[in-house]
Amino acid sequence: MCLAIPGTITKIEDMEAYVDYGGVSKCADIRLVENVKVGDIVLVHAGFVIQILDKENGEELQKLVEETMGIIYK
Amino acid sequence: MKNSIEDLINAIKLLAETMSEVSIMEVCGTHTASIRKYGIPSVLPGNIRLVSGPGCPVCVTSQEDINMALSIADSEKVIFTCFGDMMRVPCGDKSLYSLREAGRDIRIVTSPMDAIDISKTNPEKQVVYFGIGFETTAPHTAALVDEIDKQNINNISVLNSHKTMPQAITHLLKDECRVDALLCPGHVAAITGSDAFSFVPEKLNLPAAIAGFEAYEILAAILSILTMLKTNRKECVNMYPGVVTKSGNLKALELINRVMEPEDAVWRGLGSIPGSGLRFRDRYAGFDATKRFEIPGNKTQEPKGCLCSGILRGENIPTDCGHFGKSCNPHSPMGPCMVSSEGSCFSYYRYRDV
Amino acid sequence: MESKITLAHGSGGEKYRELVQEIFLPAYSNEYLSPLTDSAILEGGGKIAMTTDSYVVRPLFFPGGDIGSLAVSGTVNDLAVSGALPKYISVGMILEAGLEMDVLKRIVDSISNTAEKAGVKVVTGDTKVVESKSADEIFINTAGVGIFPSGRIIPTQKIEAGDRIIISGCMASHGMAVMNARNNLGFSPPIESDAAPLGKLVDAIFMNENNIIHAMRDPTRGGVAATLCEWVTSTTDIIIYQGSVPVRPDVAAACRLLGLDPLHIANEGIILFSVPEKCADSVLAALRKEEYGKDSAIIGEVREGRGTVSAVTDFGSKIRITMPNGELLPRIC
Numbered sequence: 001m002c003l004a005i006p007g008t009i010t011k012i013e014d015m016e017a018y019v020d021y022g023g024v025s026k027c028a029d030i031r032l033v034e035n036v037k038v039g040d041i042v043l044v045h046a047g048f049v050i051q052i053l054d055k056e057n058g059e060e061l062q063k064l065v066e067e068t069m070g071i072i073y074k
Numbered sequence: 075m076k077n078s079i080e081d082l083i084n085a086i087k088l089l090a091e092t093m094s095e096v097s098i099m100e101v102c103g104t105h106t107a108s109i110r111k112y113g114i115p116s117v118l119p120g121n122i123r124l125v126s127g128p129g130c131p132v133c134v135t136s137q138e139d140i141n142m143a144l145s146i147a148d149s150e151k152v153i154f155t156c157f158g159d160m161m162r163v164p165c166g167d168k169s170l171y172s173l174r175e176a177g178r179d180i181r182i183v184t185s186p187m188d189a190i191d192i193s194k195t196n197p198e199k200q201v202v203y204f205g206i207g208f209e210t211t212a213p214h215t216a217a218l219v220d221e222i223d224k225q226n227i228n229n230i231s232v233l234n235s236h237k238t239m240p241q242a243i244t245h246l247l248k249d250e251c252r253v254d255a256l257l258c259p260g261h262v263a264a265i266t267g268s269d270a271f272s273f274v275p276e277k278l279n280l281p282a283a284i285a286g287f288e289a290y291e292i293l294a295a296i297l298s299i300l301t302m303l304k305t306n307r308k309e310c311v312n313m314y315p316g317v318v319t320k321s322g323n324l325k326a327l328e329l330i331n332r333v334m335e336p337e338d339a340v341w342r343g344l345g346s347i348p349g350s351g352l353r354f355r356d357r358y359a360g361f362d363a364t365k366r367f368e369i370p371g372n373k374t375q376e377p378k379g380c381l382c383s384g385i386l387r388g389e390n391i392p393t394d395c396g397h398f399g400k401s402c403n404p405h406s407p408m409g410p411c412m413v414s415s416e417g418s419c420f421s422y423y424r425y426r427d428v
Numbered sequence: 429m430e431s432k433i434t435l436a437h438g439s440g441g442e443k444y445r446e447l448v449q450e451i452f453l454p455a456y457s458n459e460y461l462s463p464l465t466d467s468a469i470l471e472g473g474g475k476i477a478m479t480t481d482s483y484v485v486r487p488l489f490f491p492g493g494d495i496g497s498l499a500v501s502g503t504v505n506d507l508a509v510s511g512a513l514p515k516y517i518s519v520g521m522i523l524e525a526g527l528e529m530d531v532l533k534r535i536v537d538s539i540s541n542t543a544e545k546a547g548v549k550v551v552t553g554d555t556k557v558v559e560s561k562s563a564d565e566i567f568i569n570t571a572g573v574g575i576f577p578s579g580r581i582i583p584t585q586k587i588e589a590g591d592r593i594i595i596s597g598c599m600a601s602h603g604m605a606v607m608n609a610r611n612n613l614g615f616s617p618p619i620e621s622d623a624a625p626l627g628k629l630v631d632a633i634f635m636n637e638n639n640i641i642h643a644m645r646d647p648t649r650g651g652v653a654a655t656l657c658e659w660v661t662s663t664t665d666i667i668i669y670q671g672s673v674p675v676r677p678d679v680a681a682a683c684r685l686l687g688l689d690p691l692h693i694a695n696e697g698i699i700l701f702s703v704p705e706k707c708a709d710s711v712l713a714a715l716r717k718e719e720y721g722k723d724s725a726i727i728g729e730v731r732e733g734r735g736t737v738s739a740v741t742d743f744g745s746k747i748r749i750t751m752p753n754g755e756l757l758p759r760i761c
Contacts, residue, residue: 002102002103002104002207002208002210002211002259002261002262002760002761003104003685003687003759003760003761004210004261004264005684005685021681021682021684021685022677022678022680022681023676023677023678023680023681024615024616024617024619024677024678024679024681024682025615025616025617026613026614026615026616026685027614028185029185029187029217031217031325032213032214032217032323032325032326032329033323033325034325043261043264043317044685045210045211045214045261045760046157046184046185046186046207046211046214046760047184047185047186047187047188047214048185048213048214048217050210050213050261050264050265050323050326051264051317051323053316053317054315054316054317055316056316058316060315060316061286061290061291061294061313061314061315061316062076062077064294064298064311064313064315065077065082065294065297066077068085068294068297068298068301069077069081069085071301071305072085072088072089072297072301073085078743079743080743080744083743083744103761104761107687107761110747111689111747112741112745112747113739113741113745113746113747114745116744116745116746116747117743117744117745130761131761132761157758157759157760157761158686158757158758158759158760159757159759159760159761161757162754162757181611182611182757182758184611184613184685184686184758184760207760211760289741289743289745415753
């Protein structure tokens, strides 16, 4: 369940944000998140922003992978 | 040093060589689709098996709920709105798709809020939104109901078939099962928080990893699970950091809780699961479509003898089931394993001659 | 002239003549059509190719095209992929009473413009009007005739092990453009269809006599996946290099959002080719020089096998490619 796609907020009007997905934009409802602003990378599911993404997402996962590798290749 | 996808695959192979058969259940339908999209099984060692769980909300919607949808939608006064996924799920020889072909006004929406625009441009019609999905989508329906309440719109109602994940997983896996670990749904967890899945190690005694949906993220979660199995650790590791936090999206959870409350729900092929559904609280009961429309009394019973739960647990294979290939087939499926094109029964049926 | 089509416009009387004289003739005007004889008398000789197709599209106008441009391109492309040089088309229309005259004019102009671009002439036609609600605004049927220039080797339409698969442009644009317009999906800027007549593109390949084409097809409904699945035989496999099939970024993003596989989505302005390895580079070079072939790419190959179509990823995984099943619907799961 739950196709959700990341995009970047380019404009906010009232409860709606314009989210750019790389070449195409679509409006998303922002009432489910707090303090969202232009430039934020957000996760959108079924027309709603459901989470503001942590910009270090990739690095955090890398860190977890490195820890796991450390256990395997010790 | 950055680890590549190839590094992950090599590490998985190295671990797998020292292990016997491992079954990992992905409980999320979008995981199932991503695993297929990236061809993940083709790079996994033969003893690491991925099995699809009950995580496709479309496939687990009960035949009774679909029948209600069909009965409501089959009217000139109604504009019925739903996600595209729901259109072709059959109940008997009918589906929302076949009703639309016959001329009924059934519209695919990509957000529940679309129903509001439709209701405003069609004031003479009753607009019904079919609310399906797990915790990820339930806040959207709650937001819709909250908004039609605030705006006092009287021509929208919701057919509420929302379900929650942890109860279903517990129900399915609490007894003996052949699943060794769970790949937990990243987008459900984005709403519920990772803590909502700590029951997997604590109550079910299985290791688990919350995963994202890219090839790298899925393989990283599988590697984490194998490492836990190897070192005999049972935890729920959050392998989708940056999206999933410990406590989740509190605003969304608050909204679900304000508008809905838990109830028992019937899952297609699995029967009634205590506390696994969400109904509107009394304050919002007026928006419940089942209270606005007269629905014929003859209740659709879930068919008896469906083995989906055993198949999902890994105790049965599709051909063990008396209905398989006879009263249950892709055109007239009984349980979720035959409804979903990723389901075990569907695959068995499709490739039975190969 | 009235502002709307009425049943009288299809009656064969004065009104019908008015329609022909004021709308059709000025738009299509050529020496074969103008005499308004019962049949057009054409130059042919030798082998000819003939095809027909009917067009029902909603909405009638969408970014990048309309039912008129589609009715010409679709038929022209069917001729082109059989190896023929498209020459003549017929245009039959079924109009719903009440259709705005301006809408008809726009469609007829679009037919005329596309025919000119395609190098074909509208040589005969027919128009009927049906009662309101008996049709959806306008249905168009076009038939096309193409000739085979002397010396041209007609493709066998059979792929062979060792072939390279070439695509002439970005996939999935048409299907996503129409889906966005039809369902008010709200993508902005609007996604543009790739609808285009491709006769000249195919002709450009044959300019080099050493170029051989085993099979070519325009992957319309069912997309690239359907064409590949139809091509594969019991003794071959088709392997696509995942990520090598060009998709415009806006189309790719829309597909991701709606959970759709671009391989399954309809095209109206691209062609798939299966060509022997030895002429793959020269076919590619010829295509890339053409207006509608700039994004051409080699996307895969044919091997000896057992009838499977699959994609290989850069990390070595293998994905089975299957025929799409029925109308594609956006999904959220």
